[in-house]
Amino acid sequence: MSNQRTPLRSRSSLGNYAPSSSTPMNSSTTSTKPRINITDLRRPPSRQFRTDSSRPGSRPGSRPGSSLGTSNISRPATPSFSRNQEPYTGSISVSIRPNPYSMNPGQQGPWQIDPFTNSISNTSDYASFNFDNVFPPHTDLTNREVYQKTCSDMIRNFLNNGYNGTVFAYGMTGSGKTYSMKGESGDPGIVELAIDDIYRKIENDNIAKEYNLSVNYLEIYNEKIIDLLSPNNASTMDLKIRDDPVQGTKIVGITTPSISSKEQLLQLIKKGDINRKTSATDFNARSSRSHSILQLRLASIDLGSKTEQFSTLSLCDLAGSERATSSAERRKEGAFINKSLLALSTVINKLSSASTSNSPGASDHIPYRDSKLTRLLQPALSGSSLVSILCTIHLGSAGNSSNQQCISETYNTLRFAARAKDIVINVEKNATTSYGSADSMKVIEELRRTIEAQKNEISMLKVSSFSGRSSSQGSSLVSENIRIAELEADNRVLKEKIEHFTRLIDLHKTETVILKNDALNDILGSGSGSSQAMMANLEDFYKRVNYEMEEYKSYIQHLETQLRNSHQSNVINGTNKPQNDDINFMDSDMEAVLKDQEDEILQLKELLKDKDHIIKTLTKTSKIRRLGESNAANSSKHEHKSSSFRTGSPESPIKDKENDPFLREFNISPKKPKETLDITETSGITFVI
Numbered sequence: 001m002s003n004q005r006t007p008l009r010s011r012s013s014l015g016n017y018a019p020s021s022s023t024p025m026n027s028s029t030t031s032t033k034p035r036i037n038i039t040d041l042r043r044p045p046s047r048q049f050r051t052d053s054s055r056p057g058s059r060p061g062s063r064p065g066s067s068l069g070t071s072n073i074s075r076p077a078t079p080s081f082s083r084n085q086e087p088y089t090g091s092i093s094v095s096i097r098p099n100p101y102s103m104n105p106g107q108q109g110p111w112q113i114d115p116f117t118n119s120i121s122n123t124s125d126y127a128s129f130n131f132d133n134v135f136p137p138h139t140d141l142t143n144r145e146v147y148q149k150t151c152s153d154m155i156r157n158f159l160n161n162g163y164n165g166t167v168f169a170y171g172m173t174g175s176g177k178t179y180s181m182k183g184e185s186g187d188p189g190i191v192e193l194a195i196d197d198i199y200r201k202i203e204n205d206n207i208a209k210e211y212n213l214s215v216n217y218l219e220i221y222n223e224k225i226i227d228l229l230s231p232n233n234a235s236t237m238d239l240k241i242r243d244d245p246v247q248g249t250k251i252v253g254i255t256t257p258s259i260s261s262k263e264q265l266l267q268l269i270k271k272g273d274i275n276r277k278t279s280a281t282d283f284n285a286r287s288s289r290s291h292s293i294l295q296l297r298l299a300s301i302d303l304g305s306k307t308e309q310f311s312t313l314s315l316c317d318l319a320g321s322e323r324a325t326s327s328a329e330r331r332k333e334g335a336f337i338n339k340s341l342l343a344l345s346t347v348i349n350k351l352s353s354a355s356t357s358n359s360p361g362a363s364d365h366i367p368y369r370d371s372k373l374t375r376l377l378q379p380a381l382s383g384s385s386l387v388s389i390l391c392t393i394h395l396g397s398a399g400n401s402s403n404q405q406c407i408s409e410t411y412n413t414l415r416f417a418a419r420a421k422d423i424v425i426n427v428e429k430n431a432t433t434s435y436g437s438a439d440s441m442k443v444i445e446e447l448r449r450t451i452e453a454q455k456n457e458i459s460m461l462k463v464s465s466f467s468g469r470s471s472s473q474g475s476s477l478v479s480e481n482i483r484i485a486e487l488e489a490d491n492r493v494l495k496e497k498i499e500h501f502t503r504l505i506d507l508h509k510t511e512t513v514i515l516k517n518d519a520l521n522d523i524l525g526s527g528s529g530s531s532q533a534m535m536a537n538l539e540d541f542y543k544r545v546n547y548e549m550e551e552y553k554s555y556i557q558h559l560e561t562q563l564r565n566s567h568q569s570n571v572i573n574g575t576n577k578p579q580n581d582d583i584n585f586m587d588s589d590m591e592a593v594l595k596d597q598e599d600e601i602l603q604l605k606e607l608l609k610d611k612d613h614i615i616k617t618l619t620k621t622s623k624i625r626r627l628g629e630s631n632a633a634n635s636s637k638h639e640h641k642s643s644s645f646r647t648g649s650p651e652s653p654i655k656d657k658e659n660d661p662f663l664r665e666f667n668i669s670p671k672k673p674k675e676t677l678d679i680t681e682t683s684g685i686t687f688v689i
C-alpha cells in the first residue's frame with residue numbers, strides 16, 4: 001500500500017489547463033506542411049546535430065501501438081480547465097516541439113505537422129497523433145510562446161489555488177529539452193519564465209498575504225541523486241528518497257535554501273546548472289548526462305485567517321534517450337539514462353492502461369520503484385500534481401538513411417506522448433493549514449536545548465561545590481546552592497512546558513492522522529447512522545489496519561530473505577568475479593538494487609510504526625467511546641438529560657455527533673466538503689494509510 005492515488009478511469013469531467021489562446025501562432029503555420037523560413041536556418045556551431053550513419057535505427061514496421069496509430073484518428077485535446085473545479089480531474093497536458101534544426105532546409109521530411117489541429121502525421125505510413133499542442137518547426141518560435149501554451153495556466157494554479165505543478169521535457173538527445181527548459185540568451189526558457197510569473201505574483205499581490213519560497217535542485221546521475229546546490233561540493237553523495245505523507249516523496253538532507261529575491265534564486269539555479277553533468281556526445285555537443293529536477297516550494301500565508309498553503313512546482317529536464325555512443329563513459333551513462341527512461345515509459349504505459357482499461361485490477365501495480373526518476377515523479381504521476389509534458393523531437397529528412405534512427409526515436413517519443421495523453425489524473429489542491437504549527441516543534445526543540453544547557457550548568461555547579469572548599473568560601477557556596485535551586489526550578493517549569501507541547505502535538509498528530517485518512521474520515525464524518533454503526537465500522541477498519549500490518553510484516557520478511565539470499569550469492573560469486581567492465585557495472589547495478597531493497601525495508605518498518613500509532617489511537621478511543629456509551633446508558637436510566645456523554649437522539653444525528661466525546665476529542669465535526677475541513681497539520685508527522 002502506498003500513498004499514491006490511483007488515476008481515475010473516467011474521462012467524464014476532463015479538465016486541464018486550457019491552451020492559452022492569447023498567443024497567436026505564427027501565421028506561416030496555416031499550411032498543413034511545416035514551412036521553414038530558409039533565411040532563418042543559420043545554425044550556430046553549438047547546435048550541431050549529427051546523426052550516426054554507422055548505426056542506422058530500425059524503421060518501425062508498424063504504426064504506433066496506441067490507439068492513435070491510425071490515420072485520421074483525432075484525439076481530443078485537453079479540455080478547458082474550469083477554475084472552480086476541485087478536485088481536478090483530467091488528462092495530462094502533452095505537447096510536441098520539434099527541433100527546427102533537425103531537418104534539412106527545403107526538404108520535405110517524413111513528418112507533417114498541422115499546428116491548427118495540433119496533429120503530427122507520418123507521410124509514408126499515415127500514422128497520426130493529436131496532442132494539446134504540436135508546435136511547428138519554426139526557428140522563430142520562442143520559448144515564451146511554448147510556455148504560454150504549455151505551462152502558464154498550470155503556474156497560475158500553482159500560484160493562486162494551491163495546486164502542485166510538474167513540467168517535464170522528454171525526448172531524444174539533442175532534440176531541444178534543455179533549450180526549452182533553460183533557454184538561451186535572448187530567449188529565456190520555461191524555468192526563467194515561471195520564475196518571472198512567481199515574482200510578478202509575489203511582488204504585486206496586495207491582498208494581506210505573505211509568501212515564502214524555498215528551492216532545491218538535484219540531478220539523477222547514474223542512478224545517484226546529487227544535490228546541485230550543496231555548499232560542500234558533495235558531488236558524489238547519493239541522497240536518499242523517503243516516502244512522505246504530505247509531499248509524497250522527500251529527499252533526505254537536500255539543501256533547501258529560503259529565497260529572498262528573484263536574483264538570488266536565478267543565481268542559485270545558475271550555480272546548480274554549472275554543477276550539472278554535461279558532456280559532448282556523438283549527438284549533442286553539450287548533452288545533459290543526467291535528469292535534473294528543480295523544485296520550488298511556495299508557502300502562501302494568509303495573514304488575516306492565519307492559515308498557510310503550500311504548493312510545489314517541479315521543473316524537470318530529463319536526459320535524452322540515445323543509442324550507444326563511441327565513448328565507454330558515455331555508454332555507461334547512456335545505459336543508466338535509458339534504463340530510467342524505460343522505467344518511466346513502463347510507468348506511463350501502466351498508468352495509461354489503468355486509465356483506459358475497464359478491467360478491474362488493471363492499476364494493480366505501478367512499478368514506480370524501478371528507478372529513482374519514477375520514484376521522484378511518483379507523486380506527480382499519481383495525482384498530487386497537475387502535469388505538463390513537453391516532448392521534443394527530431395524531424396529528420398526523407399530518403400536520408402542516416403536519419404532512420406531519428407525517425408525511430410521520434411516514433412518512440414510520440415508513442416510515449418500518446419500513452420501519457422491517455423492518463424487521467426485526479427488532482428486535489430493542497431490543504432490549508434493553520435499557520436505556525438511547525439513553530440511548536442521549534443519551540444520544543446529550543447526548550448529541550450535550554451534544559452540540556454541548564455542540566456550541564458547544574459552538574460558543573462554541583463561538582464565544584466563538592467570539590468573541597470574552605471569555610472571562607474561558605475558564602476559563595478550558599479549562593480551557588482541558591483543558583484542550583486533556581487535552575488532546578490526553571491528546569492521543572494521547562495519540562496512541564498515540553499510535556500504540554502508534546503501532548504498538544506500528539507493530539508494534533510492524531511487528528512491529522514484521522515483527517516488525512518479518507519476511510520477513517522468517512523467513518524467518523526458521515527452524518528448518518530447510529531453511533532453503534534459507526535463503532536462497528538471503526539472496528540472493521542481496525543481489523544483491516546491490523547490485517548495490513550500483518551501483510552507488511554510478511555512482505556518485509558520476504559524482502560529480508562531475498563536480501564539475505566542475494567548477499568549470500570554475492571559472497572559465493574565474489575571469489576571469481578569477472579574482470580569485464582560490463583559485468584562489474586552489472587554488479588554495481590545489483591548492489592544498487594540491494595541497497596534499494598534495504599531502504600524499502602526501513603521505510604516499511606517506519607510505516608508499521610505509523611500503523612501502530614493509529615491502532616493505539618483507535619484502541620484508546622474505543623475505550624473512551626465505550627465508557628461514554630456506558631455513562632450515557634446509565635444517565636438515560638436515571639434520566640439525567642444533561643449528561644455530557646449523551647448518545648444519539650434519533651431526530652438529530654448531526655447534533656449528536658457534535659456532542660460526541662469521541663469526535664470532540666479529535667476536534668472532528670460532521671462531514672463537510674473537503675475544502676472547508678479545517679485540517680491542521682504538524683510538520684512531517686501526518687500519516688496516510
Ligand SMILES: Nc1ncnc2c1ncn2[C@@H]1O[C@H](COP(=O)(O)OP(=O)(O)OP(=O)(O)O)[C@@H](O)[C@H]1O
Nearest residue numbers: 046047099173174175176177178179284287288320
Ligand atoms: N527549438 C529550438 N530552437 C533553436 N535551437 C534549438 C531548438 N531546440 C534545440 N536547439 C538547439 O539544438 C541543440 C541541442 O539542444 P538541447 O541541448 O536543448 O538538446 P537536449 O534535448 O537537451 O539534448 P540532451 O538530451 O543531449 O541534453 C542546442 O544547440 C540547441 O540550441
